[in-house]
Amino acid sequence: SAGVPLTVEAVGGMFGFVFSADGPIRRFTQVAMADTDMFRQFFHGMLKANVYFAPSAFEAGFVSDAHGDDEITETLLQAKRVFATLKT
Secondary structure, three states, rough: OOOOEEOOOOOOOOOEEEOOOOOOOHHHHHHOOOOOHHHHHHHHHHHHHHOOOOOOOOOOOOOOOOHHHHHHHHHHHHHHHHHHHOOO
């Protein structure tokens, strides 16, 4: 809804997101061409909101049973806020 080119892939509790409109992501070349500057903006915006992701655009994230509805809702709320600030 913020007009940010983003592709998300997930398997079970593992997920990854790539700042690219070239989805679905199936090849390394697609990942290599991702907008790492936009990832950096997103990562630091989320960090300021106390939401911690892996610091590299090329790492996977993991959801576990330690992440309940409250944590996921807060993450989505903060992500929406940060997406609105990204410079595309």
